[in-house]
Amino acid sequence: MNLPWREHNRYALLENGTGYFPAVLEAIANARSEVLVETFILFDDSVGQEIQRALIEAACRGVSVDLTVDGYGSDELGEAFVGAMTESGIRVHIFDPRPRFLGVRTNVFRRMHRKIVAVDRRCAFVGGINFSADHLPDYGPDAKQDYAVRIEGPLAADIADYARAALAGGRPRRLGRRPARWDPMPAGDGGGRLVVRDNQEHRTDIERYYRAGVRAARHDVLIANAYFFPGYQLLHDLANAARRGVRVRLLLQGEPDVLVARLAATTLYDYLIDAGVEIYEYCKRPLHGKVACADDDWATVGSSNLDPLSLALNLEANVVARDTGLNAALRQSLDRLIEQDCQRIELPADSNRRLRRLWIGVVVFHFLRRFPAWAGSLPAHKPRLRSLPPTGERETV
Numbered sequence: 001m002n003l004p005w006r007e008h009n010r011y012a013l014l015e016n017g018t019g020y021f022p023a024v025l026e027a028i029a030n031a032r033s034e035v036l037v038e039t040f041i042l043f044d045d046s047v048g049q050e051i052q053r054a055l056i057e058a059a060c061r062g063v064s065v066d067l068t069v070d071g072y073g074s075d076e077l078g079e080a081f082v083g084a085m086t087e088s089g090i091r092v093h094i095f096d097p098r099p100r101f102l103g104v105r106t107n108v109f110r111r112m113h114r115k116i117v118a119v120d121r122r123c124a125f126v127g128g129i130n131f132s133a134d135h136l137p138d139y140g141p142d143a144k145q146d147y148a149v150r151i152e153g154p155l156a157a158d159i160a161d162y163a164r165a166a167l168a169g170g171r172p173r174r175l176g177r178r179p180a181r182w183d184p185m186p187a188g189d190g191g192g193r194l195v196v197r198d199n200q201e202h203r204t205d206i207e208r209y210y211r212a213g214v215r216a217a218r219h220d221v222l223i224a225n226a227y228f229f230p231g232y233q234l235l236h237d238l239a240n241a242a243r244r245g246v247r248v249r250l251l252l253q254g255e256p257d258v259l260v261a262r263l264a265a266t267t268l269y270d271y272l273i274d275a276g277v278e279i280y281e282y283c284k285r286p287l288h289g290k291v292a293c294a295d296d297d298w299a300t301v302g303s304s305n306l307d308p309l310s311l312a313l314n315l316e317a318n319v320v321a322r323d324t325g326l327n328a329a330l331r332q333s334l335d336r337l338i339e340q341d342c343q344r345i346e347l348p349a350d351s352n353r354r355l356r357r358l359w360i361g362v363v364v365f366h367f368l369r370r371f372p373a374w375a376g377s378l379p380a381h382k383p384r385l386r387s388l389p390p391t392g393e394r395e396t397v
Contacts, residue, residue: 003162009153009190011321013301013329017135020127020148021047027119027150028054034064036118036163038317040073040111040303041130044081051131052085059089066090066167068385070112071097073130086388093167093385095315110199113314115148115303118160124151126159126194126319128226128290128303135288142257144288145337149301149319149326155192162194162317167385187297192321197304197314206304207311209320211237213294217246223292224251224282224334227261227305228268234306235268239275247278251334254281254343257288261307273347284341290318291330299327 014020028035028051035058042048059065067085069077071094086092095112117125127148129135137143151159197206207230214221214237221241228250242248250272256262269279290306293299302318304310321327 003158003194005186005191005193006154006158007186007188007191009151009155009192009321009323011190011192011323011326012150013326013333014125014127014129014148014150015333016137016144016146017047017129017133018137020125020129020135021050021131023150024117024125025050025054027117027123027125028058031058031063031119033120034118034160035120036066036116036160038068038112038114038116038163038166039131040070040113040115041132042067042069042074042077043130043132044076044078045133047133047136048081048131052081055090056085056088059085066093066164068093068095068112068167070095071386072111073113075100082388092388094388096384097386111309111314113303113310114196114317116159116163116317118156118163121157121160122152124156124159125149126151126303126317127301128288141255141285144257144286145282145284146288147291147301147330147333149321151192151319153190155194155319159194162196187322189297189323189325191323192319195300195302195318195320197311197316199313199315203312206302206316206318207231207234209300209318210234210292210306213292213298213300213320214238214241214248216298217241217294219246219295221246221248221292221294222251222331222334223249223306224287224289224337225292225306226253226286226288226290227258227307227310228252228265229261229308230306231311235271238277239272242272242276248276249278249280249338251280251282251287251289251338251342253287254283255286257286264307269345270347273345279345280338280342281345282337282342284337291334293327293330293334295327297322297324297327299323299330301326301330 014023055065067090082092115127125148129146129148133139134142135144135146195205195209196202211234238248252265253262290304291301300318300320304316304318310316
């Protein structure tokens with residue numbers, strides 16, 4: 001499979017579940033031939049039930065429907081919930097299903113972390129938003145701040161083809177050439193490409209596109225990422241961009257849903273701030289976004305965090321675009337968060353504290369430099385999908 005750079009696409013930025021869920025439900029309601037859904041998390045809650053109903057209605061009117069969930073992220077789905085879908089003709093697939101051991105999920109690594117919806121090869125959605133109620137603001141203080149993008153045009157057809165190929169044993173065929181080391185994406189509104197990370201031929205593609213965007217930036221880089229502990233080379237690119245006069249801003253978690261993720265990120269603060277990078281922590285609620293924009297027309301929206309799990313282990317999908325409209329919408333949203341709900345991080349004045357953090361940073365950089373090789377030595381999952389029978393009978397997901 002070859003997924004090249006595509007021109008003449010239309011993008012709409014979708015913020016949180018309030019923007020994303022209605023758009024997905026409308027697209028499914030208007031589906032005529034095919035709906036393909038991949039998600040890390042599908043919960044049997046108000047959001048999951050709405051998605052379930054929409055998929056069942058589509059299947060009952062003759063639309064081909066395939067739903068893929070991750071066996072770790074969605075392991076609590078009940079048989080009645082899944083059985084209602086399979087009985088209606090929906091093909092439900094589970095990536096790497098394993099029973100819990102003493103109540104603990106053991107299949108932690110190499111997850112199917114993508115969030116893709118493709119409808120009729122005419123529109124598609126890619127982002128970081130799962131099908132769960134905690135992406136709605138009325139969920140409370142733990143509601144997540146996140147993004148997705150709706151795509152229409154040739155790229156939407158490519159995304160559908162990719163999702164369909166992923167059902168063939170869990171390993172899509174070749175995506176075409178790997179990006180050049182500093183591959184600048186063609187300029188011009190509407191251009192874009194699906195960029196994935198897998199454990200076969202595209203292990204570093206998403207990180208490479210991030211690095212290309214940062215290195216090509218001339219005046220501004222703005223990254224919002226929930227779990228920030230990137231590779232050694234991307235850290236250097238961010239610092240070098242700031243040193244050459246690019247305004248580099250990072251929007252990270254201040255109210256983390258995973259405390260260790262924030263602790264890891266803070267070990268990098270001194271190095272980045274010393275280089276001139278501005279760091280802001282979002283303090284209103286947990287940040288779950290995985291987005292970035294640079295200059296006036298480069299943007300990426302997707303499922304990939306900038307941490308070792310996403311960059312070296314999980315299956316991820318991002319859209320990388322050159323589009324002034326998408327860039328402006330994303331920048332406006334992130335600027336609003338920074339202005340209203342963030343605090344800027346300053347370097348500590350205490351020299352002893354800074355010295356201790358410097359030594360911690362040395363250890364962290366040693367880890368980051370060698371992590372890809374270590375991660376590659378972990379036991380590898382062969383991509384495995386289990387398709388559920390129409391009776392709904394199954395093992396624990």
